[in-house]
Amino acid sequence: MKTEEAAQRARTPAHIRAVGLSKSYVQRAPFSHKKFAIDALLDVQLEVSPATLTALVGESGSGKSTLARCLAMLEKPDCGEIWFEGKEISRSGSWELAWLRPKIQMIHQDSAGALNPRFTAAQVIAEPLEIQRRESGPKLRSRVCELMEEVGLPANWADRRPLELSGGQRQRLAIARAIALKPAFLILDESLSGLDLSTQAQILNLLLDLQKAHSLTYLLISHDLSLVEQVADFVAVMHQGRMVEHGAGQDIFGSPRHAHTRELLGSVRLVESAFRAAQAGGQQ
Ligand SMILES: Nc1ncnc2c1ncn2[C@@H]1O[C@H](COP(=O)(O)OP(=O)(O)OP(=O)(O)O)[C@@H](O)[C@H]1O
Numbered sequence: 001m002k003t004e005e006a007a008q009r010a011r012t013p014a015h016i017r018a019v020g021l022s023k024s025y026v027q028r029a030p031f032s033h034k035k036f037a038i039d040a041l042l043d044v045q046l047e048v049s050p051a052t053l054t055a056l057v058g059e060s061g062s063g064k065s066t067l068a069r070c071l072a073m074l075e076k077p078d079c080g081e082i083w084f085e086g087k088e089i090s091r092s093g094s095w096e097l098a099w100l101r102p103k104i105q106m107i108h109q110d111s112a113g114a115l116n117p118r119f120t121a122a123q124v125i126a127e128p129l130e131i132q133r134r135e136s137g138p139k140l141r142s143r144v145c146e147l148m149e150e151v152g153l154p155a156n157w158a159d160r161r162p163l164e165l166s167g168g169q170r171q172r173l174a175i176a177r178a179i180a181l182k183p184a185f186l187i188l189d190e191s192l193s194g195l196d197l198s199t200q201a202q203i204l205n206l207l208l209d210l211q212k213a214h215s216l217t218y219l220l221i222s223h224d225l226s227l228v229e230q231v232a233d234f235v236a237v238m239h240q241g242r243m244v245e246h247g248a249g250q251d252i253f254g255s256p257r258h259a260h261t262r263e264l265l266g267s268v269r270l271v272e273s274a275f276r277a278a279q280a281g282g283q284q
C-alpha cells in the first residue's frame with residue numbers, strides 16, 4: 001500500500017484501538033522462591049484500520065503475544081482501554097463477550113496444539129457454529145463443506161483428525177474454524193512460522209484472498225521481516241513492552257525512526273546478505 005493510501009486509511013476510524021495498555025506478570029526467579037514482576041506491556045497505543053493488514057514485530061519477549069491476547073479478550077490488561085467497532089471492550093462482562101468472541105479470532109503458530117486431536121476436521125469446524133447456535137443439521141453440514149472448500153481442503157477429508165494432516169493442511173483447518181463465525185478481525189500469531197517456504201506462500205495467499213473476500217482486518221505477528229515488507233499496510237514495532245514505532249509499511253522500511261527498528265532491520269539485511277553470499281559461494 002502506498003504511503004498516501006495508508007495515510008488515507010489511517011484517517012478512517014480505527015477498527016480496533018489500544019489506548020495506554022499495560023500488563024505485568026509475576027514470575028519466579030530461577031532456583032529460588034523470590035518473585036518479581038515483568039512488564040509485558042507498558043502504556044501501549046495501537047490503531048488498526050478496517051480491512052488493512054498491520055504487522056506487529058519486535059524481538060522475542062517484547063510483548064507481541066501478550067498484546068494479541070489482550071486484544072482478543074483472552075486476557076485482561078491491568079490498565080488501559082481497548083476500543084473495537086466504536087465500543088470500549090476491555091472490561092466487558094459475559095454478555096458483551098458473547099457478542100465479541102465471534103468477531104475477534106486468533107490463529108496460533110502451533111495449530112496441532114490448538115485443535116482438539118480427538119475431533120475430526122468437520123467437528124473442529126462445526127464446534128464454534130454449534131456453540132454459538134448458528135447452524136444445525138443439514139445446514140451445519142453444508143456450511144462445514146463450504147468452509148473446507150473455501151480454505152482449500154477437500155470435502156472428503158472431513159473425517160480426518162488434525163494429526164492426520166500436514167502442518168499446512170492443519171493451518172487451513174485452523175483458518176476454516178476461525179472464519180466459521182464470520183469474524184471481522186483476525187490475529188495471526190506467527191501462524192506462518194514453522195511451515196516450509198512454498199506452504200507459507202500458499203497459506204499467505206489464502207489469507208490475503210480471504211481478507212479481500214470478507215474485508216477482514218488482520219494483525220499479523222511475525223519475525224519474518226522480508227514477508228512483513230511484502231504484505232503489511234502498516235507496521236507496529238515493539239521493544240521491551242513498549243510500542244516504539246507505528247506507521248505505513250513503506251515508511252517504516254524506508255526510513256525507520258526508532259533506533260530499535262533500525263537495529264531489527266539491520267540484522268535482517270545482514271542475514272539476507274550473508275545468505276546471498278553463501279548461495280553465491282555455493283554456486284562457484
Ligand atoms: N503467562 C505469563 N506468565 C508470566 N510471564 C509471562 C506470561 N506471558 C508472557 N510473559 C512474559 O511477558 C513477556 C512478553 O511475552 P510475550 O509472549 O508477549 O512476548 P513475544 O513478543 O510474543 O515473544 P515471542 O516473539 O518469543 O513469541 C516475556 O518476558 C514473557 O516471559
Ligand SMILES: [Mg+2]
Nearest residue numbers: 064065066189
Ligand atoms: Mg509470541
